[in-house]
Every structure is written in C-alpha cells, then in structure tokens.
Amino acid sequence: MLYDIFIDPFVQMYDMPDFFLQVLWEGFVAGILYALIALGFVLIFKASGVFNFAQGIMVVFAALTLVGFHENGVPAYMALVLTVFVMGILAYGVERIVMRPLVNQPEIILLMATIGLTYFLVGFGEFVFGGEPKQMITEELGLPTGSTAFEIGERGLIILQHIDIAAAVIAVIMVTALGIFFNKTRIGRALRAVADDHQAALSVGISLNQIWAIVWFAAGLVALATGIMWGARSDVSFALEIVAFKALPVLILGGFTSIPGAIVGGLIIGFGEKIGELYWGGLVGGGVESWLAYIIALVFLLFRPQGLFGERIIERI
Amino acid sequence: MFYREAGQFKTSYKADQALFPILQDRIGMAVILIIAFVVIPAFANDFFLTSIMIPFLVFALAAIGLNILTGYCGQLSLGTGAFMGVGAYAAYKLTSIFPDANVIVMVLVSGVFSAAIGAVFGLPSLRIKGLYLAVTTLAAQFFLEWCFIRIPWLYNYNASGAIEVPRREMFGFIVTGAEALPITRYFVVLCITAGIAYLMANVLRGRIGRSWMMIRDMDIAAELMGVRPLRTKLMAFAVSSYICGVAGAMMVFFWLNAAEPSSYSIRLSFQILFMVILGGLGSLGGAFMGAAFIWILPVLLKFVPGLLGIDIAAETVEHATFMIVGALIIFFLIAEPHGFARLWQIAKQKLRVWPFPY
C-alpha cells in the first residue's frame, strides 16, 4: 500500500518518460484552457466585484453563435466578426439591464443575478440554436488540425495536437494583449482605477457604466476564444457549461483578482489533476479528476486564505 | 388598518416573547395551517399533491437548512445537494439495515450522518471566508457525489447503481414505496417540515440563533464578545446539514422513490440556493416563498400554453421556462434584493397604514 502511494508512481514516471512528458503536456493544455475560463471570471471580478457565474454559459453561447452563423452560410471569418459583435451587444445588455440596477448590492446578490443570467442564456441559446451538439468550425477558421508525433527512443512517442499548441499560443497572446491593455492604455488605467476603488474612480470622472460594459465585452471575447478551443477538443454543446466549474478551483487558487494568478492557478490545477489522476487515481478507482482540483485548491487555501496572488484580506472592526 | 397592532397590549414577558406576538400573524398562521392540513388534502388531486406540494415542502425544508447556514450564519455554501444526498443514502442504508424500524424515525436519524459530514466540511470555514468558502464547499459537493457512485456499499451493491425505496408501513398506512398514497406521503412531509420549521423558529430567536447572526454580521466582533467561532460555525454547519439531510432523505423516500447520484448534483445545490436568495436571506417564511417560486412557477408555466390554446412544442416551453425563470430571478433581485420576505414586510407595512400612507 505504502509502496503504491509513495514509490510506484515515481517508478512509473521514470520507466516511461515519454508518457510522463505527454501527461505533462496534457496537463499544460488543460491548465491553459482552465486558465482561459478563469481569466474571464477575473476580468469581471476585478473591475466590478461580481463573481460572474455566467462565464461558463457565455463560453457556450459564444461558440454556439459562431457555429450558428457559419451554419447559416456566413463565411467563417465574417461569423467571427459577427460573434464579436453579438458578444458586444450581450455585454452592453448585461451592463444596462442587470448590472447597473444592482450597483452596490452585496456580492451574493450579484452572484445570484449572474446565475439568473445563466438560466436565461441556457434557455435563449437552446431556443435559438437548438440543443444538438455542433461541430466547431476549426478548419474554416484557419486553425490547425492534425498532430505531430515525436518518437523518442525505441517505442517512446509524444503526440502534440496542433490545436492544443494553437490554444497555448492564443492564450499567451490574449494574456499579453490584456496586460498591455490594462497597463498602457487610458481605458486600461481607468479599469484598474475602478478595480482599486469604485468611489475614488467615480470622483475623478471615470464612467463606471462604460468600464463595466468594456469589461464584460472583454470577458465575452475571452469566452469566445475559450469556446473555440474547447469546442475543437470536444463538441459545442450545453454540456460544456459544466466544464466551466473547473475554473473555480483555479480561481480560488490564483485569487479572484489576479490575472497572473489565473494563469498560474490554471497550470497548477492542470498539472496536478492530470498527474494525480494518472499516477495516483487508480488507487481509488480513478475518476478523481472531478474533485481533485478542489482539494488541491482547498489545501493551498488553508495556508493562504486569499489565494496565491490575491490581495491580502485585512479585517477591521 | 388590516394589520393594525395598536391596542394589542402585552401584559407578561411570556406574551411579549411569543413566537407570533401580533394577533393578525396568529390568524394568518392558523389559516395557512388549516389550508395545509385540511383544505389541500380535501380538494387537491394527485398531481397537485405529488408534483407540487410534496416537492415544494421538501425544497422548503432544504431551503430552511441552507438558510440557517447562509442566511443566519453568513457562510455561503454550494454543497447543499451533496448534503441532501448524504441524508438520502444514510436513510436508505438505515432502512435496509433495520427493515422493521419506523421509516420516519430513520429519515430523521439519517440527518445525523449528514450533520457529521457537514461539520467536517465546515472546518475550513474557520480560515476561509466568503466566496472562497463557497468554492471550497464545491469540493464537498463533487467529492461526495463521487462517493455516491464509487462506494457500492452505499447503494447495497445494486446493479443499477441507484437507491430504490422499499415499501414501509406505519400504523397500517403505507408511507413509502410506490403504493403509498400521495395523501399519506403529503401528510408525512408536511408534518416533518412544519415540525422542523417550528423548532428552528424557536432556535433562531434564542441564544444559538443570535450567536449565528453575530458571526454573520461581524465575526471578529462576535469573537471579542465571547462567541466562540469554531463552535458556532460548526454548529451552524451541522444543524444546516442535518436539515438538508432530512430533506434529501424525504426527497427520495416520499417524492422520487428512486435516486441516482445525479439527483443530488450541483444543480440541486443551485436550485436550493436560488430559493434561499429569492425568498430572502435570514427568513424562514422566505424559504417557503422561495421554494414556491422556484419549484411551482416552472410547473405551472408548462400548463399556460395548453390552456391558452397555443400549440407549441414541449421543448419550446422548456426553453421559454428557462428564459422566464432566469429573467424573473434577475428582475426580482433588482426589484427587491432582500427577497420575498422583504416584499412581504413591505406589504405588511402598507396594510398597516392603509388607507393613509405617509
């Protein structure tokens, strides 16, 4: 028993290094994808203190819209542009109809409102696009398909999916772009000001409403990118919404307010989950992935209650 | 005018401390109880009992459970579904180990197991707060759900992987199983829910309830004033999980008849959380109103197109229901973030001063 827990997994890792590398790669890709979903949460939480539960359904909605346009004969890139436009409308609508009247409410009420939004979008999405799973238009968008295999030694083999590489590249570009946007542009600075202190930001003439609409739009774009990547890996269907729960441990690990935290958290969860499942999961019958991420996050959290990169919680009376 | 309490003098501490100090409240409560115990059983058809009233009462009880934790003690939990599942599986195991014991006792005892598990998962709450805690309760949700599937002992090694409720009798009435009449099941559920609600109403206004509310409002201040956070929070977790566990056991024993692990999924947790928030955090009456809104409204909405003579596909109704419920949730949160309980208070105030609003 002790041998199985403490020694055997490492022996396995040593024996099949190619497989270990593959596991790491899969963990990396999964981590990137979790991080992308988490990124959407962080953007909105940072700027408005709203824990946006609807991020998961926004991922589905964006992907469905994209595929839906394409199915109706819109060329792929045109569909992409139109989807961006739709996400813009959604962002504006959410800000105008949901967020604005709820300014200054406790966070749990805002959380609930986003869950209400989730219900609405599920119904609306199924109403418009139907419940059938759809195929992501990977090739039409010019994203690479297929895979490259590296042979190592006699029977070692590592298979890299091109789409996964693309996902990693897109994630890096996205984070960089967001970083530049936040740090170098005027709106970005306004965003950070709002994140720091709503009232102070208001008093120096920053429009909260405008900022929130922008943030939701940015989260919508992140959702679209996530939707394309997840959709390419499986299918575009409403079941994908559940995958978004995976972003939650990532969030608490990285802290709700930190973009680098989302990335690092995503990677920790991605690696931890895959290695845990493949080398230790068998001991309890496998399928531990559904909760392992939460346990990892919980353990980290017991030592740092605000997450790895979160702002320190200072309590005053 | 309708709700005027002027002239109702209290002459003893006992009268002043009564659960319903105002006469109108007492009358209202009596009317509700008469409707619940007499009018509904007399006039309702089976569909109304099995698909509306029984689930409504079960959900109301679960909402009370969550309300204690979230509304009164301020600890946000997303693991309600799993705690309900613990109750269901515990009750199932108990009835199969003690086949001759009274099934209602078993249902009530099963809550003890979910209370214990709830307290264990409540431990991190000492260090982790707010939304972070909510996400950690998700760990309980997913882990327990996994256990329901992976520990065959829990479902007696059934090939189907589900728990099925056997037939049990009590005082000559069949209370569980397929042959149990809806009316019998309704009375059992009603009595348990009403009993626990009454009990909690008294606990909440006593010392324990007050210490929970102190923790909710400001835990550091409460600690300085001598409320022990460890004990208080864990007790809230345990009591809340106990009630949720009983609700979960009732859900399978008196309503669904058989349950798969997926019956106690994260969706159930959200369902209950909705009821609590829409009903009003920190209000027992709100739990009932929230449960009524979230459960009964979609059921009723299904009938609307048929009655209006519009022929639309079943799935379109479903989509519309989702949209309407989602939109209404947002609408109500905007209209009254403190839930139906607050709406009722406002209404009460209006009635009190009517017809001379000031």
Place this chain on the structure above:
Amino acid sequence: MRDFKQLAIGAAVAVGVGLTGVMAPAAQAQDSNYVPLLTYRTGPYAGSGIHIANGMHDYLKMLNERDGGIGGVKLELEECETGYNAQKGVECYEATKGKGALVYNPYSTGITLQLIPKASVDKIPVLSMGYGLSAAADGNVFPWVFNVPDTYWDGASVVIKYIGQQEGGLENLKGKKIGYIFLDAGYGREPIPLLEQLAEKYGFELLQYAVPGAEMQNQSSQWLNVRRDRPDYMVMWGWGAMNPTAIKEAVKIRFPMDKFIGVWWSAGDDDAAAGGDGAKGYKAMNFSGVGSDFPALADIQEHVIDAGLSSTDAASVGGTLYNRGVLNSVIIAEGIRTAQELTGKKVITGEDMRMGLEALDLDEARLEELGLKGFAHPMKVTCEDHAGSHPVFIQQWNGEKWQQASDWIEPMTDLVRPLLEAAAKEYAEKNAPWPARTEPCPN
C-alpha cells in the same frame, strides 16, 4: 411602487392560469389512444435525445396521418420534456398518467428506475427499449416492464463475442486486454459484473475507465490511461456529449478505430462524425436499421416531414438514433395493435397495453408488412422473458455514414439469463414486499 403593482398582477395572472390547468380534471379522450412521450430536447444529453424524440414522434404521427391511427383509432401524442432530469421525469409522469397513458418510454435510466415500482401500482407498462434495469427482463418479477430487444448484459456479451470472432475464436482472447470506457453512472456500471465474469472465463484482462458525468467533455486523462495501458480493444458505454468527445480523444491518441466498439447508445451519426476522417472505422452495436431505405421511412418523409408536421431535419431521417426512435414507436404501435386484437377493444387501457406488449411478436412477415423489412431482427416477447436477448449486429462508420459490418450476433443467453434472474430476485428481495405476479399471461 408601480413595479410592485405590476408584479403582483402579473404573478397573480400567471399563477391563476397555471392553477386552473393543474386543477382542471384531466380530459379523458374516449375516441383515441393516448401515448405520452417523455423526451428530452434540452440539457446535456439533448444531442442524443433529439433524434430519438423525432423518430418516436414521427412514426406515430405518420400512422395517424397515413392510416388514421391504429385499428381506426387515432393516437393522441403528447411530448413532455424531461431534460434527462429525474425531478422533471416524475413530474411528467404524474402530469400525464391521469390522461389514460398507455405506456411510458423514459429514455433515462434514472427515470426508468423511478417508474418501475409505480408501473404495477398505476397499471401502466414501462417500455425501456434496450436500456433501464437489465433485471426487468424477468417477466415473472417485472410483469409491467419491457426492455426488448436486449439488455445491457446481452450487449456486453455480444461485444465480447464479436471481439472473439475478430480474433478467430473466443479462446484467443486469452491474454488480451480489453478496455471498457463508460459513463460513471448506473448505466455505465451495469455491464461490469458480466464483463468481469467473461474476463475470468476467457482469460482476458478488463481495464476500466470511468468518465464522470460532469467530465464528459474532458476525457483526456482517461485516454492517456488508455494510451499507457495499450488495450487491444476498447468498448464504450457512453451517452450524450460523452460519445463525440471519446471518439475525438481516441482519434487523438491514434487508437485503431476498428478496435473501438460502442454500445447501441454510442452509435449516433453525430457522435461518429465529430471524429472527422480519423473516426473512420469506428464500430458500434445496433439493433435498428441502418439508413433510410425503407418504405415506412419514406412514408414518414411524405406524410409527416414534407407535410410540415414535425421539427425533424430531413437529413437526419435514417440516422441510427432516429431509426432507434422509430423502432421504439413500432414496438408501441404493435403493442397497441396486439392489445386491440386480444381484447377486441379499440380504445385500450394500460392493462390491455401490457398484454399487448407481452404478446408482441414482430416476425419477418409483419416487419415486411410494416414496410420495415430488415429494419430490425424479428422480436418476440414472452411472459418469462421481457427482453428476449435478440441478436445484435455491428455497424461501422465509413467516414460519412454507418454501414452494417457483421451479421446478427446472438448474445450469450446461457450466461446472461441466470444473471438476469438472479438480479431480478435480488431486486425483489431488496424491495420486499415486492408484489408477486398476478397478471395473466396472454400467450
């Protein structure tokens, strides 16, 4: 306060309208046979559910349009959306049972389990065609439940038999590794005892890969495990969004697709198509016809789809799951017809329907009469055996559509039947007092 008033009025109207609906006595139609269809076109399993719902609906609708119903009596169809959700399933059942429902097809293992004990009380049979509780095949214990043509255990034995055929005999399975990837719920777990028994008997190694419901679209770990273990064959018990994801992952790890075999619920056209070119060669069991080249399907096309009476996309007619839905409705229709013949009544009840289903005998000649020659294996229900362990065939995906890839393969009845009876007995014991069979046998 304007909001408040509007709110109150709106809520009152909605509740009022709804309540009248609830309280209104169920209109019992005297001149039609009422068949509720519990379907799901929403939720995570909609991808599979929609095609089945369409198939079931369209065939019965076609009978109404073409023949004026069955035996001169129209069928009254009503779909109730369950979303594959146990709560809504029970609600649908309660809402429809009072209207004289003849039979229920829950299309969900969870809902089936809930309905099984109720069936004998409410006297409405449950037809779970190729799913649900395998043990229900024992008609002596479960007179009200029908799971023709096959149980999951039949299916599992066919897969092993087929793999044996591929290897040149069951004895060659010795030392082979067979992987089993399944949806981690009662549905996917049910075949495991039989597979383990077979593994012991034939000396192959059974490797299990569970896919939790919440992780359906995130299977990379399971397939990494598959890659490490290098099984010779993979068998899948998946449903909904799990299927396309699994096929994609299998393509990704370059698993030989012709050694990857799904159960009949993993045989959807969309499922296989998701894998793209790489999915070519994927196999699945099936017991309902391949393609749309049947006169009855042409009638559906003519009377229902072209007439705009259905939401079915014409291209999906002939798909595996659509045809599965059609077969389900064929069994319902034949059950009603048989019941009418047995009782001499035109408008029948649930009890008559039970007799009709128990006396079901769908032979070659009848299938041809129905315009469905070769659509299904002839099937027969007896009072003892409500599943019948009928033969199943293997179909293969050629990149564009399914093609039959094997003859009809008989399940290992000798192994399955004792298991079924033992399981039925165990169910009855666990749910004691389980009612003993008193229903007459029509055969």
